[in-house]
Amino acid sequence: GNSVTQMEGPVTLSEEAFLTINCTYTATGYPSLFWYVQYPGEGLQLLLKATKADDKGSNKGFEATYRKETTSFHLEKGSVQVSDSAVYFCALRGRSNDYKLSFGAGTTVTVRA
Amino acid sequence: EPEVTQTPSHQVTQMGQEVILRCVPISNHLYFYWYRQILGQKVEFLVSFYNNEISEKSEIFDDQFSVERPDGSNFTLKIRSTKLEDSAMYFCASSESGHSNQPQHFGDGTRLSIL
Numbered sequence: 001g002n003s004v005t006q007m008e009g010p011v012t013l014s015e016e017a018f019l020t021i022n023c024t025y026t027a028t029g030y031p032s033l034f035w036y037v038q039y040p041g042e043g044l045q046l047l048l049k050a051t052k053a054d055d056k057g058s059n060k061g062f063e064a065t066y067r068k069e070t071t072s073f074h075l076e077k078g079s080v081q082v083s084d085s086a087v088y089f090c091a092l093r094g095r096s097n098d099y100k101l102s103f104g105a106g107t108t109v110t111v112r113a
Numbered sequence: 114e115p116e117v118t119q120t121p122s123h124q125v126t127q128m129g130q131e132v133i134l135r136c137v138p139i140s141n142h143l144y145f146y147w148y149r150q151i152l153g154q155k156v157e158f159l160v161s162f163y164n165n166e167i168s169e170k171s172e173i174f175d176d177q178f179s180v181e182r183p184d185g186s187n188f189t190l191k192i193r194s195t196k197l198e199d200s201a202m203y204f205c206a207s208s209e210s211g212h213s214n215q216p217q218h219f220g221d222g223t224r225l226s227i228l
Binding site: 044099101 | 117119144146148154155156157158161168169171204206211213214216217218219220221222
């Protein structure tokens with residue numbers, strides 16, 4: 001079945017540091033890939049998505065590129081802020097009649113001023 | 114921006130009791146979902162629902178669970194005879210269509226505590 005493996009946290013960074021969160025997946029066919037973010041006390045919010053190989057999703061300074069050859073979808077941000085402190089989830093959805101999202105374990109990121 | 118709303122935000126229930134978690138999906142969305150996250154574990158899919166039918170369910174979604182769209186706006190998850198291990202955060206989500214490239218939009222969750 002489909003699965004997502006995500007870099008373990010927690011990750012602690014200083015403001016303006018570079019952030020990378022690794023995500024690799026196992027799936028049949030060509031899944032769609034997503035990053036969701038959960039700020040403290042809130043629900044899951046879609047951060048970005050990519051639906052085919054070599055697509056780059058981007059939002060709020062975050063980027064992730066769908067790499068079919070390495071089955072990866074790593075999240076990056078060049079200069080983090082305190083407000084980026086949150087839990088980040090990588091997720092995939094398979095094709096056809098597979099309606100569910102399969103999530104990674106989540107990575108807690110704390111950015112210090 | 115339209116959002117998925119869930120009530121209550123926190124539900125405390127005695128073991129063995131029934132509980133109903135409520136969700137109002139985004140108004141023009143057609144597909145609805147429930148997920149749960151047990152503390153310290155992954156977010157897990159429970160069920161998807163379209164056109165008043167379950168379209169997919171996980172092995173977690175056994176006879177203890179049921180879903181319903183009682184009217185044009187609400188989507189509910191009922192858990193009968195709750196167990197301690199049902200304690201979790203339950204998330205409702207909705208999407209415009211069933212296409213895999215359509216993102217699912219999540220509510221803030223209901224924290225269910227079984228005593």
